[in-house]
Amino acid sequence: MYRFGQDDFFRMVEALTLRVILHDAETKSIVWANRAARDTLGFTLEEFPALKAPDMTSSAEKYRREVGLQWLDEAARTGQSVIEWCYRAKNGNEILSEAIATRVALENRDVLMVQFRDIAAEEALKRELRRSESRLREFMQDLAEGVLVVDAAGCVVYVSESACRILERPQADVLGASFDVFCETPITPILRENVAADPAHRGAFSMRYRVRTAAGALRWHQATSRYVEIEDDLSGYLLLFRDITLQVETESLEREREREIEYLARYNAMGEMAMTIAHELSQPLAATRNFIEGAAMRLAKNHADPEPIRYGLESAARQIEHASVIIKSMREYVVKLEQAEVETDLNAIVGDSVYFISLKCAEANVRLELALSDDPLPISCEKVLIGQVILNIAFNGIEEMAALPDERRVLRIETWQSGGKAMLAVHDLGRGLQQGTDNQRIFGGFFSGKPGGNGIGLALCKSIVSRHRGDIWAQNRVPIGTSFVFNLPLLSAGDAEVSR
The missing domain is CATH 1.10.287.130 (Signal transduction histidine kinase, dimerisation/phosphotransfer (DHp) domain)
Structure with a gap:
C-alpha cells in the first residue's frame, strides 16, 4: 500500500477547494489556513495568526466573539460542532457560511480544523422558496378552486387548504383517504380510463361529479384532471376542481x-x-x-x-x-309531442306545416308560394318545435298582409343550404320593420307589429332555434316586405340516414 508523507497530506489540504482554517484547541488562535481560505478572505498566511474574531467576522450581534468562542469550545469538548457563521474578508465583503469545527490531534498539539463553505446563495434561495411557499399558501387559501392528487389506487396523496374548504372536511380526514368514499359515484375508474399516465398521451380531462360533505350534503364539482409526476414523492391524478352546485x-x-x-x-x-x-x-x-x-x-x-x-x-x-x-x-x-331530437328533413317539417298555413292563407286570401330545396336538408331537432317556429312566423306574415291590397298578399316559404347550415326563410310583402328596430328587440320578448299582439311568439322562436344550435333573424326586403330567416346545423352524410 502506498505510504503518504507529511508533505503529501499538507499539499492535499492546501489544494482543497473547501476553505480550511486551523485554530489552536486551547487558545483558539489561528495557526494556519489553506489556500482556498486565504483566497476567499484575502489575508496572507503570515497575517492569519495575528487575526482576532472581530478582524474576520461580521459585526452583527449574533456573530459576536463570545458566540464564536462558545462554538469552538464545544468542538474542543465534544469533538465536532456546526454553526452558521458570517466571515468578513479583508476587503469588507461578508461571506455567510456553514462552518464545521472538528478537533484533530496532531503530533505536537490538538487543533480545531474549521471547514467552511459559502451558503449565501443557498440561504437566498431558501428565503425565496419560503416567500414563494408563503405566498402560494396565502393565494391557495382563498382560491375558488381546490387542488388534490390521488394515486393509482384512488388514495389522496395531496390536498390543498382550499380543497379542504370546498370539501368541507379537515385535512386529516382527506389526506390518505380514498377519494371515492366521498363521491356519490366512484371516479377513480373514470380517471384511469380517461387520463393517460403515459407522458406521450397526457392531456386534460374534464368531468362533473357529486361529493358528500361531512354534514351529509351532496355538492356538485367540476374538475379538470391530468396525470402528474413531481420528483419521486408525488405522482397520480391531479384534480383542479370547484364547487358548481349553484351553477347546476x-x-x-x-x-x-x-x-x-x-x-x-x-x-x-x-x-x-x-x-x-x-x-x-x-x-x-x-x-x-x-x-x-x-x-x-x-x-x-x-x-x-x-x-x-x-x-x-x-x-x-x-x-x-x-x-x-x-x-x-x-x-x-x-x-306529435316528442321530447327528444330526431333526424329528419327540414323540407318534411315544412310539408307537415303547409296544410295549416294554407288554411290560414285561404282565410286571409293570401297566396302561398313554396320554393323548397331539391336536395334533402338533414337536421337533428324536435320536429314539433321547429314546426312551431315555421307556423309562428308564417302566421305573423299572413296577419301582417291581411289588410293589404290583393297583389301584396303573397307569402313565400323558401329553403336551401349554405355553409353547412339548413336555411329557411318566410317572406311577406307587408309594411316591413320600422327603421332602427334591431333583432335583439324583435326576439327579446314583448315585440309585436300587430294590434293586440304580445310578442311572446317571436321570443319562443328565438329560444327554440337557439336551443337547436341555430340562429334566427329578421330583415327588410327590397323594395317592400320582411323576411324572417333561421338556420340549423346540417347533419353530415355519415351521421345517420335521415328519417322520412
Whole structure:
C-alpha cells in the first residue's frame, strides 16, 4: 500500500477547494489556513495568526466573539460542532457560511480544523422558496378552486387548504383517504380510463361529479384532471376542481324554464289554428246539414224518386269525410309531442306545416308560394318545435298582409343550404320593420307589429332555434316586405340516414 508523507497530506489540504482554517484547541488562535481560505478572505498566511474574531467576522450581534468562542469550545469538548457563521474578508465583503469545527490531534498539539463553505446563495434561495411557499399558501387559501392528487389506487396523496374548504372536511380526514368514499359515484375508474399516465398521451380531462360533505350534503364539482409526476414523492391524478352546485341548480331551473317554453311553444299557435280549423269546418258542417235537411224534406213528402235522397245523403257523407280529414290532420299534428331530437328533413317539417298555413292563407286570401330545396336538408331537432317556429312566423306574415291590397298578399316559404347550415326563410310583402328596430328587440320578448299582439311568439322562436344550435333573424326586403330567416346545423352524410 502506498505510504503518504507529511508533505503529501499538507499539499492535499492546501489544494482543497473547501476553505480550511486551523485554530489552536486551547487558545483558539489561528495557526494556519489553506489556500482556498486565504483566497476567499484575502489575508496572507503570515497575517492569519495575528487575526482576532472581530478582524474576520461580521459585526452583527449574533456573530459576536463570545458566540464564536462558545462554538469552538464545544468542538474542543465534544469533538465536532456546526454553526452558521458570517466571515468578513479583508476587503469588507461578508461571506455567510456553514462552518464545521472538528478537533484533530496532531503530533505536537490538538487543533480545531474549521471547514467552511459559502451558503449565501443557498440561504437566498431558501428565503425565496419560503416567500414563494408563503405566498402560494396565502393565494391557495382563498382560491375558488381546490387542488388534490390521488394515486393509482384512488388514495389522496395531496390536498390543498382550499380543497379542504370546498370539501368541507379537515385535512386529516382527506389526506390518505380514498377519494371515492366521498363521491356519490366512484371516479377513480373514470380517471384511469380517461387520463393517460403515459407522458406521450397526457392531456386534460374534464368531468362533473357529486361529493358528500361531512354534514351529509351532496355538492356538485367540476374538475379538470391530468396525470402528474413531481420528483419521486408525488405522482397520480391531479384534480383542479370547484364547487358548481349553484351553477347546476341554475341550469336545472333553466331546463325547467325551457320545458315551460316548450309547452308554450307547442300550444302557442293552437288557438289561432283552432280558429282557422273552426272556420274551415263550418263549411262542410253547414253543407252536411243542408244535404240532410233536403233529404229529410223529400222523405217527409214521400218523394217517389229515391235518387235525390241518395244524392243528398252521399253528399252529406262526403262533407263529413272532409271534416274528418281536417280534424285528423289537426289531431296528428298536436299529438306529435316528442321530447327528444330526431333526424329528419327540414323540407318534411315544412310539408307537415303547409296544410295549416294554407288554411290560414285561404282565410286571409293570401297566396302561398313554396320554393323548397331539391336536395334533402338533414337536421337533428324536435320536429314539433321547429314546426312551431315555421307556423309562428308564417302566421305573423299572413296577419301582417291581411289588410293589404290583393297583389301584396303573397307569402313565400323558401329553403336551401349554405355553409353547412339548413336555411329557411318566410317572406311577406307587408309594411316591413320600422327603421332602427334591431333583432335583439324583435326576439327579446314583448315585440309585436300587430294590434293586440304580445310578442311572446317571436321570443319562443328565438329560444327554440337557439336551443337547436341555430340562429334566427329578421330583415327588410327590397323594395317592400320582411323576411324572417333561421338556420340549423346540417347533419353530415355519415351521421345517420335521415328519417322520412
